[in-house]
Amino acid sequence: MISNILKKLCARVRGFTLIETLIAVLLLSVAVTGPLTIASKGLTATLTAKDQFVAYYLAQDAMEQVRYLRDSACLAAGVQPSGCPSGTWLSNLSACKSVDGSTACYLDSLAVDPAVATACSGSCPLMKYDPSTKIFRYTSGTATPQQFIRSVYVKNDPATPDEAAVTVTVSWVDVAGVTHRPATVRGNIFRWQ
Secondary structure (H helix, E strand, O other): OHHHHHHHHHHHOOOOOHHHHHHHHHHHHHHHHHHHHHHHHHHHHHHHHHHHHHHHHHHHHHHHHHHHHHHHHHHHHOOEOOEOOOOOOOHHHOOOEEOOOOOEEEOOOOOOOOOOOEEOOOOOOEEEEEOOOOEEEOOOOOOEEEEEEEEEEEEOOOOOOOEEEEEEEEEEEOOOOOEOOOEEEEEEEEOOO
């Protein structure tokens, strides 16, 4: 009698149906893809933040280089009691100086003699990264081209000859081919006294 009851119970328990199996697989796949998607988005956000960080500091480096070139031109011309000679204070930046601020140039702050800015023909060149020194620059050698393009614009309106508006823009395209909003640093420089 007990064996008959066991046989009837075993006959009713057959296993999973096809629908139950498909639902179980669906639930498992949702449980696995959710955390993987979150991890992927986090990694993408981290890489984007790193690129934004680098772009901002490359822009700030160019702004400091513009100030250095302005100061060098004033000192080379000989500072007079009235200050820096008015016709020479932007002479090292003539490649990117215009009335409307539309002429682009690039600056290599680590060049042996960073005397002048270089005009961009078309678009400015890609910056290069030297992994041994961990430095971005434009000169050739072991440096590897990167995705960053740095452009410097100097607007010198004749109505205000002792002031120039400087805009540095660093744009880039990430490894996935996505173009990001450029990092832009703006500032005014003056013919110092």
